[in-house]
Amino acid sequence: MLLFDFLTRVYYGVVSPPTIPKKEDDAIRIGLIGASNIAPFAVITPAKSHPGVIVAAIAARESNRAREYAQKYNIPIVHPSYEALIDDPSIDAVYIALPNSHHFEWSLRAVQAGKHVLLEKPCCSNATEAKMLFNHPLVTAPNAPVLLEAFHYQFHPAWQAFLGEIRQSPGAIESVFSQFYLPRLLLGRDDIRFHYSLAGGCLMDVATYCISAIDEAVVATFVTPDSQRVRVQGDMSTAGGWPSFLPASWTKGIPSLxxxxxxxxxxPVLVETTDQNGVQLQHFVTRTITIWNHMLPVLYHRIDTSDFHTLHREEEIVKSWSEVSYKKAYNWPEADERAVFYKDWWSTYRCQLEEFVNRVKGRKGSGIWIDGDESIAQMETIDRTYEKAGLMPRPTSSFEI
Known part of the structure; x- marks a missing residue:
């Protein structure tokens, strides 16, 4: 049964939904700016199961690439340029998955044209651009188009369940750790992720997820104003060391998994003080909460809540033990009204698309959203991390409206 559930979620969530609903008359028509590798996962497949979304057009830097892409994914309209796509009156929204250095310009151009924008992360090349984008009068005006940075994992019930466990836990947070690796063999040496001029770098790709929760790999430690330690670790180059029982030199070309x-x-939280035979014992609990695979929870994920108990007699630990509980959340709890609309096989991208459409349509939705202030804070943290590492933040665009 577990294998069947897994295969069902994978097929419905990643390949094709169980049914293709009839599209609504007022469905949002999305145009793709860029023939990206991520769009099939982020928009094209999720749109199949959404009655309120049609992937209607595409524009790419190379016209041949756009035509081939459109034919492969059954996209009816191919525009000769990005400008032509955003000027198309039949297009309501755009999905921008261009190199990071182009995000600022084409987001502003799209908003100026009255298009809603689903913008791949990171939203911009640096904090200066992020502030100019999210504080721009075109973006902050009443009834302005919706602009969302696509940190998709935050929209899934699994991540929200993880946050719920944190909020319900006693005591103050001492430290936070987040890691995300992308096997080196999946990327070519000329991949845009490695180009400084295109605002590339690990911190501008996989590690930006870690900060949201230097330069092919990054390990960074932050200290918050209330002295919490936050450590992030991202890597786009690591290979070797797997399988662990083989010498590292033998596995040099094998991606680390x-x-x-x-x-x-x-x-640690003091939960009780007891008196045993005239000796006072203090009972402390140290809690650790971990979510595994929050990036692709539809495939598999797990939330571990581990409590480490210690009994102290003055400075001495006289007894210790651990208790661990496990949790999964492919949907909202049954009693939650959101569980009626969400499906267990929805990917993080499908959840994100649902809330993007809800915001465009003015519907209540799940209540999960990423606002401009969060996106700006994200880029400020990235810039400070680069500076602390002795590296330069990515270049600022000269584009103006």
Whole structure:
């Protein structure tokens, strides 16, 4: 049964939904700016199961690439340029998955044309661009088009369940850790992720997820104003060391495989003081909450809540033990009204698309959203991390409206 459930989620969520609903008369018509590798996962497949979304057009830097892409994914309209796509009155929204250096310009151009924007992360090349974008009068005006940075994992019930466990836990947070790896063999040396001029770098790709929760790989430690320690680890180059029982030199060309995870460790909490035979014992609990594979939870994920108990007699630990509970959340809890609309096989991208459409349509939705202030704070943290590492933040665009 577990294998069947897994295969069902994978097929419905990643390949094709169980049914293709009839599209609504007022369905949002989305145009793709860029013939990207991520669009099939982020928009094209999720749109199949959404009655309120039609992927209607595409424009790419190379016209041949756009035509081939459109034929492969059954996209009816191919525009000769990005400008032609955003000027198309039949297009309501755009999905921008261009190199990071182009995000600022084409987001503003699209908003100026009255298009809603689903913008791949990171939203911009640096914090200066992020502030100019999200504080621009075109974006902040009443009834302005919707602009969303696509940190898709936040929209899935699994991530929200993880946050719920954190909020319900006693005590203060002591430290946070997040990791995400992308096997080196999946990327060519000329991949745009490695080009400084295109605002590339690990911190501008996989590690930006870790900060949201230097330069092919990054390990960074942050200290928050209330002294919490946050450590992030992202890597687009690591290979070797897997399988672990073989010498590293033998596995040099094999990508390292590590689950994406985020982990929160709480400070010890005194739960009770007891008196045994005239000796006072203090009972402390240190809690750690971990979510495994929050990036692709529809395939598999797990939320571990581990409590480490210690009994202290003055400075001495006289006894210790651990208790661990496990949880999964492919949907909202049954009693939650959101569970009626969400499906267990929805990917993080499908959840994100649902809330993007809800915001465009003015519907209540799940209540999960990423606002401009969060996107700006994300880019500020990335810039400071580069500077602390002795590296330059990515170049600022000269584009103006």
């Amino acid at each position: 590590r689950w994406p995870k985020s982990e929160v460790v709480f400070k």
